[in-house]
Amino acid sequence: MSGTYLDSSVLEKLIAAAVAAPSMHNTQPWRFRLDTESTTLEIHADVGRGLPHEDPHGRALHIAAGAALFNLRVAVSHFGWKPVTRLLPDPRHPDLLASVHITGRTSTRTLHADDLYEAIWHRHSSRFPFGVQPVPVSVRHELAEAARAEGATLAVTGPRETARLLRITTEAERRNHADPARSAESRRWSSRDRAEDTGIPSAALGPQDTFEQLPMRDFSARRSLDQLPARPFERTPVLA
Numbered sequence: 001m002s003g004t005y006l007d008s009s010v011l012e013k014l015i016a017a018a019v020a021a022p023s024m025h026n027t028q029p030w031r032f033r034l035d036t037e038s039t040t041l042e043i044h045a046d047v048g049r050g051l052p053h054e055d056p057h058g059r060a061l062h063i064a065a066g067a068a069l070f071n072l073r074v075a076v077s078h079f080g081w082k083p084v085t086r087l088l089p090d091p092r093h094p095d096l097l098a099s100v101h102i103t104g105r106t107s108t109r110t111l112h113a114d115d116l117y118e119a120i121w122h123r124h125s126s127r128f129p130f131g132v133q134p135v136p137v138s139v140r141h142e143l144a145e146a147a148r149a150e151g152a153t154l155a156v157t158g159p160r161e162t163a164r165l166l167r168i169t170t171e172a173e174r175r176n177h178a179d180p181a182r183s184a185e186s187r188r189w190s191s192r193d194r195a196e197d198t199g200i201p202s203a204a205l206g207p208q209d210t211f212e213q214l215p216m217r218d219f220s221a222r223r224s225l226d227q228l229p230a231r232p233f234e235r236t237p238v239l240a
Contacts, residue, residue, distance in 0.1 A: 006039065006102070010079060014041065017075035017120050023064030024055060025189035025219075028198050030068050030097075039102045043069055045095045049198070051189075053181040065097045070150075071120055072100055078117035080105050127206025127216060129233040143240070157239045165239055170215040177218065190219035209233040 006014075015032055023029060029049035033042040043065055050061050069085065076083040084101040088094075140156055147154035157165060176182050190200040200219060207229040208216050214233045 006034075014072060014075045014079075017117070018043070018068040018072040020120050020123065021064065021067035021071045022123070022125060023067070024051060024060040025186070026198055026200050027051065027064075027189060029061045030065050041072065041100045041102070042096055043072070043098045043100075045097055047095065051185055053179070053185045054176070062097065069098050069100070074116045074120065076100060076102055078114070125204065127204065129231055130237070132234055135238050140240075154240055159236075162237065162239050166213070166215065166237075173215045173217065186217075186219050207231040211235070 011034065018032065019028060019030070027049045029046045031044040031046045033044065034040070035042065045058070045061055045065060047058075047061075050058060055061060073083040073085060082103045084103055086099045086101070088097065089099045090096050144154045176186070189198075190202070190205060205219050206216060208218065208231075210230045210232040213235065214237060216233075218228060220228070
C-alpha cells in the first residue's frame with residue numbers, strides 16, 4: 001500500500017472493527033459505503049434494522065452508529081492513517097450519519113490505537129453479576145478523561161442518585177413488559193432460532209437478580225422468577 005490506498009484485506013479489517021460495536025439488541029443498524037475517489041467511508045443508518053417500538057425516535061440507533069464510528073476511527077489510526085470525521089455531512093441525505101476521510105500516513109497514532117484496537121475484538125456486553133471489589137479511583141478518572149477527550153462527560157453516581165436511577169429503571173422495565181408490541185419486538189431479536197449473526201444470543205441474556213434490587217432486562221418478557229434463572233447481584237452497584 002502507498003498513500004491512502006486501501007486494499008481489500010485492510011478495508012475488511014476496518015469494517016470488521018466498526019461492526020464489532022455494540023447496538024441495542026445487537027441489531028447492527030448501519031450500512032457502510034466506500035467512496036474510492038476520496039478514500040472516504042460513509043456510515044448510513046439502516047432503518048430497516050431499527051426498533052420502532054423500543055427506539056421510536058432512533059436515539060439508540062444513533063448511539064450505535066456513534067460506537068461504530070469510534071471503532072472505525074480507532075482502526076484507521078491503528079493502521080497509521082489519520083481519520084477526518086464529519087457528522088451528518090449531507091443535509092439532503094439524513095440517513096448518512098457520518099463520514100470518515102482517510103488521509104495520508106501519520107507518525108503519531110491517536111485514540112490509544114494500539115491497546116484500543118486489540119480491545120475491540122474482546123468487547124462484549126455482560127448481563128451477569130459483577131464482583132464486589134470497588135472500581136479503583138484511578139480507573140474512574142481514566143474513564144472520565146477518555147470521555148472528556150471525546151467532548152462528553154462521564155459521572156459516577158452517588159448513593160442517592162444510584163437509588164433513584166434503579167427506581168426509574170425498574171419502572172421502565174415494568175412498562176416494557178406491559179407493552180405487548182415492545183415485548184414481541186424484544187423476543188424477536190433474542191430468539192434462539194435466529195439464523196443471522198445479529199440479535200442477542202441466548203447465552204448472553206443473563207439471569208435476573210435474586211434480591212430483585214437490580215432491574216435486569218427480561219428479553220423473553222416472561223418476568224416471572226419461577227421461569228427465569230436468577231443469581232445474587234451486587235448490593236451496591238457502581239453506575240456511571
